[in-house]
Structures are given as structure tokens and as C-alpha cells.
Amino acid sequence: MASARRIPQATVSRLPLYLRVLGEAALETGTISSEMLAARAGVNAAQVRKDLSYLGSYGTRGVGYEVGYLVREINRRLGLDADRRVAIVGAGNLGQALASYGGFPARGFHVVAAFDADPAKVGGLVGGAVVQPSAVMLEVLVDKGVDIAIITTPASAAQAVADTLIAAGVACILNFAPVSLSVPDHVILRQVDLGIEMQILSFYQHRVAARA
């Protein structure tokens, strides 16, 4: 049993992937081997076993892992068994896409507020929340007790939005605006740049093209 051990970052970033694969596999089987899970997740089987060993000894030798049980354990360790109140700042296409992301409600993420600086967008819906103007953001964030905020504004607005979020006591921010935000140490911030993946892809295509 290793469940007290610290889970390495690299493992944490793969757990959601396993969760997705297990969700698909659950429709077909009740038990899965590290080999099968690895094949469907596109990683090495030893890696799957080591990753899962950080959660504890949940497999059965000679058999594999019980899918339902594993799903519950991973969910628990990722904190996905708790409900989270999410705010989306920026009601553009990306904000809409995230709000309607199928996995959100199932993982306990509830969109309880949405904001946009554009008066034309105010009053619309984003994942069940009515879009409100930026002016009331601070007040509404506090009022709704928002746990996690997602920034999908243009880069130029993102830092000001982050400052308001922090003033409202939001401690968890997921930033999709292509700009590096500066936030206090206690705030948990993750930056995602959709363009970066295209650029990395470009690098590998470039290499392959050069080889040909």
C-alpha cells in the first residue's frame, strides 16, 4: 500500500487521461489490465502500474484492475468527488465551448456565473448561467462563493480580470488568454494556450518534412 506517498506531477497529469479511458472501457468490461489501459491511453504498461501504485494497491495480480473501483479512487484523489462552483469570464466562443464541455457537470464542475464586457453578450446564457456585466463581477463572485474561475477573454483584458478575481478571493484560476498572468503565491494558476499545441505540432511536422 502506497497511498500515503506524494503523487508525482507527471502522474497527476496522466490520471485524467486514465479516467477518460476507463470511462470508455467501463461500457465493455468490468476489469482491465495495465496492458490494455496503457494501449488505449498510449503509454507504457509499467508506467500505468507505477502511476496507479501511488494511489494504493487496487489491482488484483493475475486479473487486473476493477474499472468502477479504480474510477472512484482516481476521482477521489483528484478531488473530483466534490462539487465546485465555476465562473467563466468571457462569453465568446471559447467560453461557450468550455461551458458546454460534456465532462463538466459529470465531474462536479457547476457554472454558477458568467461575465462579459460586451453589453451585447450580457443577458445571454453560458452553460446555464446568465451573462452579467463586468461591473458586477466582484460582488457576484463573492456572493456565489466561486471556487474556480476560467478566463477566456482577450489577452488585453486578462490581467485586470485576474486582479478582480483575486480581490474576490478566488484562489484557483484557469487562464486561456495568451498572456502570462502574475498572481500572488497562494493563488493556484494554470495557463493554457491553444496556440502552443499548433506550434509544437508545427515543429514535429517540420522535422518530418525535412527528413523526407
Added chain:
Amino acid sequence: MASARRIPQATVSRLPLYLRVLGEAALETGTISSEMLAARAGVNAAQVRKDLSYLGSYGTRGVGYEVGYLVREINRRLGLDADRRVAIVGAGNLGQALASYGGFPARGFHVVAAFDADPAKVGGLVGGAVVQPSAVMLEVLVDKGVDIAIITTPASAAQAVADTLIAAGVACILNFAPVSLSVPDHVILRQVDLGIEMQILSFYQHRVAARA
């Protein structure tokens, strides 16, 4: 001079970040030190120097790096100096968001085709391309000479789309559908799951909350 050396994966994934920071810095200064670049990118200065050393010796001791020159070199090494013909499959919110991503035209990514299975979306615009029905996808992909395809369909449609892409000879795929695609070895595939970042964030929030 180290430019012949193989660039490590970890470095490749940071180069687009440096590019973004340099783009911002270019407005203020012509020269930047590894220390400043590191601070704005949120990494260690030694790491910046080592990363840049894989590209060659482009800095000046006692001074720093010439921003414009560095931008050009990184662009070149990432293959961003070449034009790429991009197709977007799935004209929903995420497809729209990506198509209108500001960085695309500037990096040589041109959206030359867009597709959707929904007849209501056909005829609309995605980043300057007219949305066409899925039936003509194979033909149009070949016809337009698409280099990179972006999948933003629901998970259920993604594998069939990928098969068509591969049949059309598209060798580079960026998949946003939350499902693992299986493709032949020669195809360069990158999977991005927008939900994964939320789940990782959840883990870290969970940990902090537990400590309190």
C-alpha cells in the same frame, strides 16, 4: 554553437512560450536578458539559457539576447516561417474559437477548409473558410492540399473523421475531441483535452483545501 544538437522535447514545448513573451517584450526593448525572459515566462533563468543554447549561441555576453533576432530564430526552428494549410473539422464553438485565434495568421496557419456534419452549419464561415458538408471532406482535403487538420467534433465522430483525414493523406492532426484516436505511425497526432486542465487544477485545489 550548438545548433546541430537535437532539441529536447521539454525545450520544444517551452519555445512557443518564449515566443509569446518576446512578442510582448519587443514593444518595450530591443534586448532581453535570460533573467528577464525567465521572470516573464515563469521559469528559471538557467533554463532559458540552456533552452536557447540548443538553438545556437545567439546571445551576447554582458548584454543579453536581441529580441527580433531571437524571435526569427525560434520561428525558424519551430517551422513557423513556412505557410501551412489548415482544415478545421467541426464548426462548433471550439472550432470557431480556434479559427479566430489571433496567433494563427501571424504564425503562417491559414484556414483553407472547414467541415461540419450539421447541415445548419454548412455555408457558414469559420475563420474565412466556408463550412462544407462532411460528404465532400475527402475530396476537398486532397484538393486544397491540407497540411494540418484540427478535429473539434464530438468524441463520437472523431475516429471516423481521423480515418478520412488519413485517407486524404493529412499527416498532422490536432485532436480536441475527448477521445484517444488511433492512427498509423507516420501520422503526427497531438491530443488536447480541455477538461484535463480543470481536473489537474482540481487536484491542486483539493490538496490546498485539505491542508487548511
Added chain:
DNA sequence: GCTTGTGAAATCTTTCACAGCA
């Protein structure tokens, strides 16, 4: 016999610390 769980080895990445140069 089959598959997990895990030390140990191999590999990759980050950071240190300083020589070398403008």
C-alpha cells in the same frame, strides 16, 4: 499461468556554479 507492485537502472530534465567573453 497471468498480472500486479516495485526496487534498480536508464533516461530525461532542471538547476547550480563558474569559466569565458563583451
Added chain:
DNA sequence: TGCTGTGAAAGATTTCACAAGC
């Protein structure tokens, strides 16, 4: 003097290989 470029050390991650257990 100030900052780069880089060996070497430290640290993290991945993979191997096999004992342990069903």
C-alpha cells in the same frame, strides 16, 4: 562588471525486469 554558455550535480520520470500473489 554583467551576462551568456555549458559541464557537472541534482532531481524527476520512465522503463526494465522480476519477485510476489491470485
